[in-house]
Amino acid sequence: MIRLSGRFRSALIIGGQGIRSRKLRTFLSMISLFLGVLAVVTVQAGAETAKTLRLADLELHIGKDGTRQMYIPSMPDAMDAALTTVAGKADAVGVMGYQAIIGEPNVVPINQGAAPFDNTDGGYYGPPMQMDCNPMTGECRPIKDEQAAQPTRGQAVELVLQGLTGDIRQFRPFRPVAGNWLDFSGDPSYSPRLVLNKEAAKGFTRYQIPAEMRVEGATANPTPRIVGVVDDGNSQPTAYVRVDEMRNWMPKTTANQMYGPGMQLLFAPTAGETEALVVRKITALGVSRDMLHVETINARKDIAEELAIIRWIFLGMAGLVLLIGVAGILNVGLATVGERVEEFALRRAVGTPRSLLAGIVLAETLLTGLLTAAAAIGLGVVAIDVGAGLFGSRVPQLQDLTFPWQAGVAGVIAGLVAGLLGGLIPAIRAARIPIATVMRA
């Protein structure tokens, strides 16, 4: 123990004297290594940031990791049972999907099929266009008569309407944009309160839409009230509503159609009892257990797999840049050892073990690697800070972006590996310097 610490202290003194007398060299090796370490840090920071952003997106879109998703078959009794079971539960939410058109009656909505507003023609959202082809000339043109028979396009938008039994934001953390979120306390209103997503809100601000809503299968046309706008990560115009405010307008029979509204239940990871209760009630109605498809959301794993290949490709390229830095350290290291041949021979002559000399050379390059890593990480932290400040107002996801610790770890590892690779050969050289040859008079 005493011998070890004596060695260590000797190494500190000798290494310190060496670095102090060659500050410029240390600085030059740092420069040669800097780009490589910075590349590794950047790739890691980029990959981690992409993962975080993508995860935030998926959380909005699909749900937080660990959430259990259950699809209820479109059978009215089963859906009724599910709805009544989760109603008022804090850890589970039922979602019923409807197609709804808001606006002028008897017109084709601007965005047929609830297409995004910037993509209303074409794409897979619209109805298939029909072509009339002349068998003689082979010439084709769209059929006009069909359109003439249909009601013309008018001031109406089509939405996906999501009827909720409770606050879905515990599973999908929607970001508020304007107004309020739905209030689930109190009695349902006869004028359904809607919260639009950003795409739906775009339709309402762009077109003059009368406030009359037609929902497939509804008995009458309710007049909705829009209470707020959220960002739900969805590009399809969507509105959220209390399901009981919708069902006021629905005869029970509509849900009987095979192509009626679909229903999805979301459970918190802790809601095992509620989930089991739903399963028991529905299977009691004679529905097979196999028809209740349940899955646990694990977006983190999916994203990691999705990004892994890209990350490795970029890390490979960063590794090449790092290799150039290693060559730089190696070059400077060999030159330094060449310059210090007499010093090392002398130190060996006075009894310094060769392992200690090799260790000192290696420690100097490792320290160079660490200092470089610190510089690269520092730059990364500042860059992300500045970037988040500059673009945070435009891209909300960037607002509370921080430097991912994984990038810091990668930088330190890259610096140490480069120091090790670049210092190993000089260290071996230093240990092999023969005393007799150097000191001979």
Place this chain on the structure above:
Amino acid sequence: MSPLIEMVGITKTLKGQQEPRVILDGVDLTVDRGESVAILGRSGSGKSTLLSLIGLFDRPDDGHYFMNGRDLARIPERKAAALRSAEFGFVFQRFFLLKHLTAAQNVAMALVNGQGWLPRRHRRARVLEALDQVGIAHLAKQRPAKLSGGEQQRVAVARALVRSPSLLLADEPTGALDTETGNLVIEVMRAATDRGCGLILVTHDHAHAAKMQRVLSLSDGVLT
């Protein structure tokens, strides 16, 4: 009582660019504690080679080498380093001072060698004592560039003496000095033998050799 070192039938062949050359061909040498020995010999006769074997820089091809009764002829490098630190002091023709260190730091480097640890205070005391022995304690803070050749060589002698070795090995230590400063350097080394340190002095200067208790001559690979 056994002698400090005893060499018997030491041989060494050096393999250079040309065909291998037998440099030492059965060297016998005995040195007692505190004894001073001069070794004379033509240039290229193998004096430095012999010193590098005595000082454990290198190992002989054949023969026996005892120090305090222990055979060192095939000692591993790790133990050799420890012995170089504890038992030997070296002075060379060139001074081999590190220019970025002061005189005191140059002397201290023999103490900062990973062989045992002395606290800073003790190191300082030993260094000043060694510098005092060679008469240049007042130059402790100077860097080598500010010192004369004789002063630099005395720093080197202090470095060799700082661990109180049992044998001082000097390879033409006055070769780069004028007569007067050369005499001074020989005198500080000879003074060390009064304190019980053995001395082997390789020199071309017969006057310096005459100050040693014994004078040997190396030729044709044999010491006589």
